[in-house]
Amino acid sequence: MPRSTNKHQFIEDEEARNETLRKGKKCLIKKMSELTKFGDVDACFVMYDKEGGPPTVWPSTAEAHRLIEKYYESKRQRVNAMQNYAVFLEKRVAEMKKEFEIQKEKYMRNLMMKNLYDVNAISEITCKETLSAMRDMLVREQKVMNALIKEKEASSSTSTSSKPNGV
Template identity: 35%
Template sequence: MGRKKVKLAWITNDATRRTTFEKRKKGLVKKVSELATLCGVEACLVVYGPQDAVEAEPEVWPSPAETARVATRFNSMPEMYRWRKMTDQEDFLRQRVAKLQDQLRRQDRESRELEVSLFAHEIMAGGRILDDADLNDAMGLMQMIDLKLKQAFDQLQIDQSELLPMMTPLYDFTGNEVLSIVQTKLSISLGEGPLKRTRTTNFVVVNTPSGYNVILGRLALNEFRAVVFTYCQKIKFPVDDKVGGVKGDLLAIQRCYIEMVRSEARTAQKNPRLEVNTIIEKPPARVYEENEEF
């Protein structure tokens, strides 16, 4: 069980304050002793008691004579070295205020990013449209999209100079036009181990919600000289004198399809001109055996 965080405030109870003073003083003496022993440095400690004992002698460590010697050596140093790492109450409060201001700015930035991210998710889910955004929301959305694209391209190790503008319109499965952003060439691999084949193909980055991360078209499949078995959810392609393959996950395919149709249906509620298919029942179950080989 972790220790409870102590609130740094004046202790009003006299008995509790005296007890805390004694405990903290012993801990401070222990830390100074450890510092001197472990690091081989000269150190001393002077502690004055509470305000109700101002006439009492201060407590020193390790001894009055050694403390006086270390203090004399310190006072003999040039003033610029003596005050280099010292701080008073005003400087401490100034540093604390600056730190809190940085934290506040960071919290404001994170809150703004969350608001823009929520607005983007609502647009993608069909709950809102881009016309609902004011100038600040639109600018924040553009900045977030640019940042996400940069992070994605950095993870893919794509140079910005390799991103080419895309002017040709694209259309999704329902015939609606999709906004394309850029196009670039990427290396993709199919298969595993010795039956893996790698090719470079052109990809188009689009700005549209989709249940799919990547869609391989005919040109990409031709690069692999692949043969697609839609019924078996499998792709086969030659690797030297052997045959490699990739087998699809039927459950993942169903989830992607359902998510795509639901997204289109939500968008159609905002735009009645769109025509989409609706799911009236669960997709048909798999009709062939799991262990069947092709």
């Protein structure tokens, strides 16, 4: 048998309206109690009066504060987890960029070595980006070589100056 539909309308008589509110509040509190007992869940109920009086709180004010704080803490943890995931993704992107640069440099080295031994290999190099990357890599290699030469010269000059003059 289908449920009957209740027509909700404003109750004109204030005393009857307050009695209906009191019964409804009592019913809601009973349902919350059943939900927490049989459903094995934490729940609280806070209802503010229209006139601004003290709120109706179930099961107790302290328990309601505890549950509301627990709710906000779980919300903060979810936000932190999302932020941690965003940080993780940023780090992963940075790692992938670094790996890409390493692979690109390996490719350029292989291409240069191939070019040294095969005269026709230069025809494969057509892209400006490839040529500029090769130039940059050669400049870096040149700087490293110059630094090594200067270091070798500096170490040889200090070793010759430390010898006594008559020897």
